[in-house]
Each structure stands twice: as C-alpha cells, then as structure tokens.
Amino acid sequence: MTSTLEPTSAGPVADKAAIYLAGRWQEPVAGEQITVVNPATGSPVAKLAAAGIDEADRAVVAAREALDSGVWADRDATERAATLVAIADALDARTDSLVSVLIADLGLPRSFAEFVNQTAAQIWRDVADLATELRTEEVRTGAGYKTLIRREPVGVVAAIVPFNAPTALAAAKIAPALLAGCSVVVKADPYTPLASYILAEVFDEVGLPPGVISVLPAGREVGAHLVAHPGVDFVSFTGSTVSGRAVMKSAADHMARMTLELGGKSAAVILDDADPAAVLPMLVPLALGQSSQVCTALTRLLVSEENHDMWAELLAGAFASLPVGDPASPDTVIGPLVNADAVTRCERFVAEAVEEGATVLTGGERLSLPGMENGYFFAPTLLDGVRPDSTVAQNEVFGPVISLITYTDVDDAVRIANGTDFGLAAAVFGTDVDRALGLADRLDAGVVAVNTPGTAMAQPFGGYKQSGIGREGGPEGLDHFFEVKQIRVPE
Numbered sequence: 001m002t003s004t005l006e007p008t009s010a011g012p013v014a015d016k017a018a019i020y021l022a023g024r025w026q027e028p029v030a031g032e033q034i035t036v037v038n039p040a041t042g043s044p045v046a047k048l049a050a051a052g053i054d055e056a057d058r059a060v061v062a063a064r065e066a067l068d069s070g071v072w073a074d075r076d077a078t079e080r081a082a083t084l085v086a087i088a089d090a091l092d093a094r095t096d097s098l099v100s101v102l103i104a105d106l107g108l109p110r111s112f113a114e115f116v117n118q119t120a121a122q123i124w125r126d127v128a129d130l131a132t133e134l135r136t137e138e139v140r141t142g143a144g145y146k147t148l149i150r151r152e153p154v155g156v157v158a159a160i161v162p163f164n165a166p167t168a169l170a171a172a173k174i175a176p177a178l179l180a181g182c183s184v185v186v187k188a189d190p191y192t193p194l195a196s197y198i199l200a201e202v203f204d205e206v207g208l209p210p211g212v213i214s215v216l217p218a219g220r221e222v223g224a225h226l227v228a229h230p231g232v233d234f235v236s237f238t239g240s241t242v243s244g245r246a247v248m249k250s251a252a253d254h255m256a257r258m259t260l261e262l263g264g265k266s267a268a269v270i271l272d273d274a275d276p277a278a279v280l281p282m283l284v285p286l287a288l289g290q291s292s293q294v295c296t297a298l299t300r301l302l303v304s305e306e307n308h309d310m311w312a313e314l315l316a317g318a319f320a321s322l323p324v325g326d327p328a329s330p331d332t333v334i335g336p337l338v339n340a341d342a343v344t345r346c347e348r349f350v351a352e353a354v355e356e357g358a359t360v361l362t363g364g365e366r367l368s369l370p371g372m373e374n375g376y377f378f379a380p381t382l383l384d385g386v387r388p389d390s391t392v393a394q395n396e397v398f399g400p401v402i403s404l405i406t407y408t409d410v411d412d413a414v415r416i417a418n419g420t421d422f423g424l425a426a427a428v429f430g431t432d433v434d435r436a437l438g439l440a441d442r443l444d445a446g447v448v449a450v451n452t453p454g455t456a457m458a459q460p461f462g463g464y465k466q467s468g469i470g471r472e473g474g475p476e477g478l479d480h481f482f483e484v485k486q487i488r489v490p491e
Contacts, residue, residue: 016048019217020200021055022062023210029054034190034217039107039336040327042374046104048193051216053225056185059214060231063156063183066211073153073181080179081131083206087175088124090202091117091167098167101194106163107336107376109327112290119457120167123473126458127175130478134179146491151482153181154257155233158226160247161196162238163189163338164293169261170199172457172472173236174213180481182234186215187226191338193217230254234481237261238295240396241422241466248469259470259480261295261462263396264424267417268298269439271410271430272307276314279429282453284318286427288380291337292400295467296425296447296455300386300393302413305406312384312404316361319380319402325369336376337399346378346399353392353403358383363400388416396422410439418444423464425455446471 018025032050037043051059067073072080091098095117102113136151159173166188177184188196200215216222227235228250235258237247244262251258268283287298303311327335337343343366350364363381378399386393386403393403407413417426426445430436433451440448446463447455455461460476462468471477 015046016197019049019051019055020197020204020213020215021051021059022214023204023208023212025204026055028052034193036105036194037339038104039338040372040375040377042340042376046194048197048217050190051218051222053222055214055216056218056222056225056229059185059216060156060226060229062211062214063185064231066209067153067156067183071209072178072183072212075181077131077134077136077179077181080181081128083208084124084128084175084179086206087202088121088128090205091121091124091199094198094202098195098198101198102167102192103327105194106166106192106338107327108290109332109335110330113327116165116168120171123168123171123457124175126473127171127179127478130176130475131179133475134478136482141491144491146489148487148489150485150487152485154481154483155182156231157182157184157234157236157481158229158232159184159186160223160226160235160237160239161186161188163192164290164295166192166195167199168457169238170196172461172477173238176472176478177234177236177481178208178213180478182481183211184213185226185232186213187223188215188217190217190219224250227251227256228253232256234258236472244468257480259462259472259477260468261472262424262466262468263422264295264297264463264467265300265394265396265420265422266296266298266425266427266445267300267302267443268427268429269302269407269413269417269443270304270307270311271428271432271436271439272304273431273435274429275431276310278451280314280318282451283427283429284315284322286449286454287402288319288322288334288400291334291378292402293338293342293398295396298425298427299397299401300403300405300417302405302407302416305408308404308406312361312382315402315404316382319382320362322380324367324377324379326372334380334400336372337378338376340376342399343376343378346381346397346401349392349395349397349399349401350381350383353383353386353390353401356387356390356392358386358390358392358403360384361404388419394420414439414442418442421466424467425449425463
C-alpha cells in the first residue's frame with residue numbers, strides 16, 4: 001500500500017559555505033556548490049560548498065605532512081583508540097541531527113536511519129576495541145639472526161564513501177585507517193553529503209591534529225583525482241563494479257594499495273523445510289530494506305519448483321502490504337530512491353524482464369504519492385518466471401526489483417546462486433541448520449547469512465569474484481592499513 005500521510009519535516013538543514021580541510025573550515029577556491037535535493041519531494045533542501053581539485057590537492061599535501069610529522073602516527077594505539085571512542089560518543093550525542101539529515105538527503109525511513117546511525121557509532125567502538133590485541137612489532141629468531149617485524153601505517157588514505165550509507169560506511173573506512181595511524185582524505189558523495197558535515201564537526205571537536213583528516217563533499221571528478229593522485233598510498237572505495245574497475249586501473253599507475261567493496265546480486269536460497277513464519281520477517285527487510293539500495297540486498301529469491309506457488313503468494317502479499325511514503329513518518333517502511341535516474345533504472349529493468357518472459361506479481365511502477373508527486377518512489381516489485389541467465393537476474397538494479405527464481409534440487413540452487421559475476425552476499429533459510437550450513441559452504445560469497453538477518457559489521461566483510469578486493473571490518477580489515485617491514489640484525 002502507499003502512504004497517504006502528508007509530508008512531514010525531517011528537520012531544518014542549514015546551508016554550508018565551507019568544508020573541513022586539514023583541520024580548518026575553509027571556503028573552496030572555485031566557489032562551487034552542491035544543491036542537495038530531498039528525494040521524497042524532489043525539492044532542494046540546502047546548498048553546500050563543494051570541494052574541487054585544488055582542495056583535493058591541499059588535503060593530500062596536509063595529510064602527508066601530518067603523517068610524516070608523526071603527530072598522529074607516533075601516538076600509542078590505545079591513545080588513538082580512545083579518540084575513536086570519543087568520536088562514537090559524539091555521534092551518539094548527535095543522533096537526532098544525523099537521523100534528520102539521512103531522511104532529508106537520502107530518504108531513509110526514520111527507523112532505518114536510526115539503525116544506520118547506531119551501527120555507525122558501534123563500528124567506531126568495535127574498531128577501537130581492536131587496539132587491545134594490536135601488535136605492531138614482534139621479534140623472530142632463527143639461523144643465527146634476529147628479525148624485527150614491524151607494522152607501519154600504510155600512508156595517506158583516500159576514503160571514497162558511497163551515497164547509500166554515509167555514516168556507517170564512512171566509519172568502516174575511516175576508523176581502521178585512523179587506528180593504524182594513517183591520515184585520511186574523505187570524499188563524500190554529492191547526493192548525500194549532509195552527514196559528512198556532522199562527521200567533520202565531530203572530528204574537529206575531538207581534536208584530531210590538523211591534516212590528519214579532511215572531509216570533501218564532491219563529485220566524481222574529485223574522487224577520480226584522489227584515486228590517481230601520486231600522494232595517495234591507499235584507496236578504500238565502495239561503489240559499483242564498473243567504477244571499481246576504473247579505480248583499479250587508475251590507482252595502478254602509482255601502485256596504490258586498495259580495498260574495493262563493489263556490487264552484488266545476492267541470492268537467498270529458501271530450502272523446502274524453511275518455515276515461512278520465521279523466514280518472511282527476516283527475508284523481506286533483507287530484500288527491500290532502504291528500497292534495496294544496499295549492496296548486500298537479497299535480490300534473487302530461490303525457491304523449489306514444488307513450493308513456488310506458496311512462496312509467490314506469500315512474498316507478493318508481503319511486498320504489496322509495505323507502507324511506502326514519507327521517510328520522516330515512523331509508519332513508513334519503504335522510502336524513495338536517491339534520485340530520478342534510480343527510478344528510471346528500475347523501470348528499465350522491469351521492462352526488460354517482462355520482454356524476456358518474466359511476470360510482475362506486484363509493483364513494477366513508479367509511484368506518485370499525495371504531497372510528494374515529484375518524489376523518487378518506486379513500488380516494491382516482485383518478478384516471477386525470471387530465468388537465471390536473464391538481464392535482471394545477472395545485473396545489479398540497486399532498487400526494489402526482486403526476482404523469484406525456481407530450482408529443481410539443491411545442486412541446481414547452488415548453480416543458480418553462484419551463476420553471476422558477483423559474490424558479495426547470500427543467505428540460506430531452512431529448519432535443518434546443519435544442512436543449511438553445508439549449503440552455505442558451497443556458495444561463492446564473502447558473506448553468507450544462515451537463518452539470520454544480515455551482516456556482522458564488526459567482522460570481515462567483502463566479496464568474491466567481481467564484488468571486490470579485500471575486506472572491511474575485524475582484524476582482517478584493519479590489516480590492510482599497515483605495511484609490514486622486516487629488519488634483520490645479528491642475534
């Protein structure tokens with residue numbers, strides 16, 4: 001159903017004339033601006049200063065100077081961890097403001113915005129906890145020599161943060177880089193830059209040394225410039241697989257290290273013994289949360305031929321019942337997409353799916369809601385009769401277009417689930433846990449949820465195949481931000 005509520009206010013948003021560059025608020029040289037649009041109404045909500053190439057260059061130079069001076073890198077890891085905790089506390093204190101801006105520029109439903117911000121603060125704390133077991137030096141002996149193994153900050157980090165989780169994914173990139181002693185240049189997405197200003201205020205408040213971090217709201221040109229910049233030692237990028245390939249090619253010119261968290265076409269394998277009453281409350285949010293603008297969204301739902309009709313009816317009913325509307329309303333479950341292009345993309349994929357033989361069980365169209373006629377809404381969509389090799393089953397939509405696909409047996413389910421270029425996430429649902437775990441081992445995905453709702457952000461997260469390189473989260477994610485040096489001396 002669609003919401004008939006009148007639009008409510010997500011809270012006031014102030015224009016910003018400066019950006020946070022090398023520890024100071026500075027006005028960009030070119031004076032360019034970002035016009036922030038509320039995706040629920042299509043109306044502008046703020047004008048913000050936009051960083052340009054000049055600001056990117058100055059941020060990298062300042063980051064290098066801070067790194068070389070040791071003003072941050074030479075501090076004890078426990079001291080750096082204490083700063084991360086202070087950042088988490090400061091974010092908690094700004095919860096209301098962060099929720100308001102995520103509603104205003106991303107269109108996140110209020111309850112999901114609250115969850116995202118809680119997750120972001122917890123990531124900062126989880127990374128800080130890693131300091132207790134962090135070993136930056138050890139001694140190894142053998143063959144008459146003593147070898148010192150030292151782990152040093154990888155250098156200047158460019159953190160390219162995507163539009164869809166500007167607080168949580170920023171935390172996943174910035175927190176481990178800071179704990180390792182690196183300096184960071186953050187490039188915030190131009191569609192959802194409001195939270196980046198609050199993050200910058202927090203960084204300023206906790207007293208990070210000048211140059212250690214800069215926050216640059218900017219478009220793709222600045223992101224591409226940072227990736228190619230010879231002063232950048234490490235690139236942490238989240239985005240599409242197509243963009244990830246471009247990042248790899250560009251960074252290769254100066255051999256920058258990198259982690260890439262890229263696209264997905266995640267499958268949920270629903271086994272015959274799965275209990276619908278237990279599965280649906282988990283499965284529907286995992287497929288449609290944030291209007292499926294999540295890289296791990298379960299957009300391919302695999303059911304057996306025998307149980308197809310039951311699941312088609314249950315899923316179509318569940319999708320159609322979701323309240324779509326004003327993201328500021330506590331009753332809304334499905335909000336808008338981030339921009340008009342995202343709506344057009346969904347329309348195109350639905351049309352191509354129908355041309356290739358699929359049937360729309362529910363949804364399949366853009367929505368015009370009372371008071372939000374110019375908003376970027378698309379109805380939660382369930383496609384049936386989707387071939388595993390069809391366009392919609394092989395490509396990331398990044399919108400609420402979900403495919404129902406049948407399998408003949410478990411081996412066929414594995415083949416279908418693994419049958420894309422992606423390998424980011426997957427899920428298995430079934431009453432027999434041992435059987436479900438056995439199936440999870442066969443799936444080509446970096447994250448597999450078995451009868452659970454989603455991803456553990458404190459643990460290593462990343463993809464197989466063309467879904468990325470490296471991991472974010474946990475000790476494995478932190479390791480990327482160190483270079484390892486051996487120093488051999490006589491024993």
